[in-house]
Amino acid sequence: MFISQIRLRPDTAPMHLAQQFDNSSTYREHQLIWQLFPRDPNAERDFLFRAEKRNGTQRYLLLSQRQPEADPAIWQIETKTYRPRLHSGQRLAFQLRANPVVTRKNAQGRSSRHDIVMDAKKQIGWSTLPTAERPHLPTLIQQAGERWLAERLARHGANLEAVRVDGYQPQNSHKKGAKKPITHSSLDFEGTLQVEDPEPFTQLLYTGLGPAKAFGCGLLLVRRL
Template sequence: MTLWLTRIIPDQRHRDVHRDGDDAVNLHHRIMSLFPDGISSTEPRRHLGILFRTETSRDGDRILLQSNREPDLAQLPVGYGAAAVKPLTPLLDAMRNGLPVRYRIAANAVRKPGATTRALYNLPEVVPLNGPHADDWWTRQAEASGLALTTLHSTPLDTAVGNRRQNNQRVQHARTLFEGTAHITDPDLLRTRIRDGIGRGKAYGCGMLSIAPHRTTV
């Protein structure tokens, strides 16, 4: 299966860019509008392998979109921004055991306390993690994804928030950006985790794992 990586550089002067940037649900629908309707009556995002991440770089804000079907960029509103798409096949095919890589993922690091613990401490069903607890969560996820971390830097991000259109239910996913270097320990497992995403909130900008070759110096 081919995976596609799309990079969108939004024009911050565009009205729709502001609407999407302020609401994770709006951005989810914007992303889904780049693909045909009726692909799957249940869980179309998962069927299309759609994952995305927003991030800020020295060149400005951008949206990175991963999917198993090439998106129709003509569906973006006129003037929304510049966009380009490329296949991830060469990168995925080049993975091998022991290969040093750089990684990046904006993830919803959480724990789910048991019923007794929730009742005792009046906790919600899902508790967001931060600091060393979030780092521990990502270390475990990385190991379970075929990566052995060598460096780890984490940065808290703004929470992804919005309201679902069907029932006005509030969407809220805490996000932490994890990035650093690692070695591949299981290429096949890593390909699967890149394809499927990691953790909760995948429909709203969480869980997309990106890697790139890391050239070490001696």
């Protein structure tokens, strides 16, 4: 595996590409990152990414099975081999942008995914509660996100110690040829965890957490404490 930090070179990039990079939908970002790998018509997505803005500059953090390759006149890429060495009881700080959903069955028995924030609102009858009786929205988001993450980390060999949940953002992404936009939401998580079983947790680092990975969600970044 490889982990990379990627930036568009602002001094040499064509203006139209720079605009696309900064203002694109998350689906178009996904297409841009595909271009960093050798063309293979049979290849499936084998990378996770996260978009961030630092000091007004857009960058991408990329975890991939293949090493990215690109024109150095257009892209700045810093790549390192990624082989985390973990042990039981190890404490890690983490960051995660995820698309947290739960699966519910409707009256006809059909299962569908639901945004955890909207689901939490539905469970308490948010729309019918008087404004004064509604819980503080950031608190509802924190509780729903913490519960969702703790359950999923436990399935993959880690215990959640502490987490801050914020940055709730519903998004619409447009795919070429699609009649309707693709809707999803994202939440940002930052906190600490403890590794209980290194093997499944390492696999989680490689494969990501939750759906919407094509839209910049799922990359779990960790560092030693």
